[in-house]
Amino acid sequence: MYDSLVLTNLRVLKDLENKFLSDFESNQNIVHKICRIYTTHSDAHNDLFQEITIQVWKNYAQFRGDSKFSTWMYRVALNTAISLYRKSTRKVKTQDFSDVAFKMKATDYDDTEEVQLKALYEAIHLLNDIDKALIFLYLEDKPYKEISETLGISNVNARVKMNRAKEKLKNILNP
């Protein structure tokens, strides 16, 4: 009786683990983008990626599947980047950034878009943590309802804050 209970539990855990692994693997690009926004060198990128992986797995049992996994993961990942992750104290050199951000597949990639993307990441790095989250969610085309629920502010405030963050970003991109 007891043995079979343990076995069932183990099987459930294994199922859960497998589901987590496949969900997380197929959505890892989101996590990489968040890491690229909140960190500027590869060590920090890996650190933050690790912490987000831990947090997503730790809370995965609570994910009930009534929302999309990616929606749920946005929240956990952003929370980790904003509130849980301790910024490494190491001095950041600007050239570190280009090493990390653009180790990407450059095939079929438009030159001007590459330049734009680089400028965009550099501009986002100058924003504060909350504005980073807002701009990220805007770029990912998230509706205001989701943005306000993720950050825990009212819909109206989310709009006001978003407009201010966009203004700041525009001023940096096009001074």
Next chain:
Amino acid sequence: MDLLDNYKKAWKNQPEEISKRSTLDIYKLAQSRSSSIVKWIFIIGILEFVILNSLYFFVDMDQANTEYKKLGLENFIFYAQIAAYGILFYFLAIFYLNYKRISTTDSTRTLMKKIIKTRKAVQNYVLFNLGYMALVMIVITIASINTNFDHLSNKQIILIIFATLIATLLILAVMGLFYQLLYGFLLKKLKNNYKELAKLNDED
């Protein structure tokens, strides 16, 4: 067209990360140890409780008790200690419950609020403890002046009061500074982010 629309297009078309993690990598990462702020707050909080309470082990209690008896303070110290332990367990319980309630699946604002609240329980305990130590020190000074009143000149009494006052203030200042450094170091970023997010909600 809006300036940002172009950039948004570039964002959408950005290539996938080249150093994608394999399933095995993700499995290993998920099993590794967290180094989050929340974990550090828990560890440092527990350390503070332990360190503050182990200070008493450095005091020779038998000798202290004879001193207290001489001053007629044994009852005061006895009840003060019972109260102090009661309050210690109260703070420990609050601290632990708050810690347990922290969840990364909350909204960002709620999460930050809970982290700050958890940290506040320890801060309040430290404040309580400093107040308690100051109170005991003052009571002992008053009692020793009372007991030896006939043998002391006015000058000596003033000297004792001054010395106690300065010693108490010095200890409080050093502990307060140390605490600010530790606390500031851990939560400065989080507090700023919280303020940034809470700002608008206070405006309406």
